[in-house]
Amino acid sequence: MYIQVDNAKTFVATGGKAFDASLPTVVLLHGSGLDHRGWALQARWFAFHGYSVFAPDFPAHSLSEGEALTSIEDMGAWLVRALDAAGVNEVHLVGHSQGFLVVLEAAKILSHRLQSVMAISTGSSIPVNPSLIETAQSNPNLAAQMMLQWGFGHQHQYGASAVPGMQPIGIGQRIMANNPLATDLSACNAYSAGEKRAQELANQGCPSCVILAAQDRMTQRHIGLKLAKDLGTQAQIIDNMGHMLPMEAPKQSLNIMKQFIQSVEN
């Protein structure tokens, strides 16, 4: 669906069903340079099993218009305005990589509207090598290739796609190279409030879940384990997978996601 946020046309994927704000809402937030399509399979499951799905493309990403946001704090505030525009009250926030940094900032504003948070292949901070940011500014195609080469685990570089006949690295490259990757990476690199936000969530007793990939070379495991500790939860680690978990292991990640969210709902 399209909604207006800050006077900009904004695309929000709803998993193939009409959005119904009265249902429990699962918010799926994409990583740097990516878009809602990273959640294509998970979004459909939630949408067809009693939830409403809210998976936006951030401003200037893929199907959304507007100016790219330059800080994680701005993205968190934008997300809350987008939820308000769609009439959403309570939410389960799920973020992949950069998306979870946005979760941490949005959570501060959402307060009692927050039902749970879920972190996938991420940490409370994501330092980015300055040379990668420079490459993303000068040659987005090359930067996208570098990130995807690091992002996908070894099995996915060689093995079968979760969706028969598709080549997710090719799909990711097309999406990432056309989105404001450099701006996203700069925002990640500059963000430093994550650890504090995670500890605040733990102190508030917010239910949380962390899913990590054993072969993640983008946000290494120790970063994710530290996040889980700050959130006061245990991390679940998926073997043989890399940073692009929602695309590399959609079924395994969905199984953990639905078990967690269902447990919170019940």
Added chain:
Amino acid sequence: MSKSSFLGADTIALHSGYQPESDHGSRAVPIYQTTSYVFDSVDEASALFNVEQGGHIYSRITNPTVAVLEQRLAAIEGGAGAICTASGMSALFISFFSLCSAGDHIVSAVQIYGSTVTLLKHTLKRFNIDCTFVDINDQKALNAAIQNNTKLVFCESIGNPGLAVSNLPAIAATAHAHGVPLVVDATFATPYLNNPISHGADVVVHSVTKWIGGHGVAVGGVVIDGGNFDWLKSGRFPTLTQPYEPFHGMNFWEEFGPAALAMRIRCESMRDIGAAMTPHNAFLLLQGLETLNLRMQQHMSNTQAMVVWLQQHDAVAWVNHPDIDADAHTKALFPNGAGSMLTFGVKGGRDAGAAFINALQLSSNLANVGDSRTLVLHPGSTTHSRLTEQDLVSAGISADLIRVSVGIETIKDIQADFALGLRAATKVAEAQAAQVGS
């Protein structure tokens, strides 16, 4: 490295899409000779049908062996996804069928395979899809032919059998300026010699039967979605950018973006038309793909040797190969040579040409190309016999044209065989000359 894999093309051909499976550790890709797949539960079945998870339901739609070939071909061409089909012609049909509806229009190169001409000119016409044929390298003609209802520009990267090389970057630029995608049949080029997506193509089709298979044992085709075309911005493709009611109201562009066309083909064409590749054929074609690079090296060196040999032979009237007096775009697109097809005419015209073919012992007279063995054919009386004289001229097919698919045999043996044929052709030419003189 292609734009959709970090492996080299030779590695992709051997490894992409499959790792030894856990049950038995089969190093080779297994043949999943099954129609259907057991669901773990009703919930899993429901999730598969509703595209909440990937997997296999029925082999008309997907099959694990076929999927390996699809993923390898997508990766090797630098695409976002691929759909294998029963034949190259079915791959073309579902490409056109997925992009066009009644009332739409196609602009095609005139220099293309005879059956594709028939499909575009007659078969699709029955469904009210029109086609305008142009000299594809005439940019003014191409530009003028694109209409408001044009849904695609089509060409072969190397035309069959005239061997005209399409200037892909220029054609793509013209098509894209109108918001129209470029569909390229790259069969004669093979992924070894040229990757059209990197030169602006949006969809690539192969008859996998030919060089990719290489052994002449299995028929198959593939459609590769390049993933670069913005179907929404074009404004011409409601089938991809509007909800599709017969498949859960799915909006393919919104849900799958760069793989929208591949998913539409999977969900509509494979379901409703069902021109599926069999698992066994996929296995056979995978064996071919694994050694494509090695075979193409021999194909190309033999072709280059045959071109020179024929040019120097007294019985040969003319020789055509794109590398002869190649123009700039041919050199740029095919730095390793423009394919292993050549055409030539013998002195004495059609009758001498028939004598040539009939005298051959090693080379095979048949309606196929891209086999490891050397193949010859007279298109005017076979593959292109249903074309009008004007169509034949437009396609660059003269009455004496002999089409050769140069194989990978020892080069001196091919030359010895052709020498036999040319001796027979010379006798016919000499008899004709004597008759004229008497």
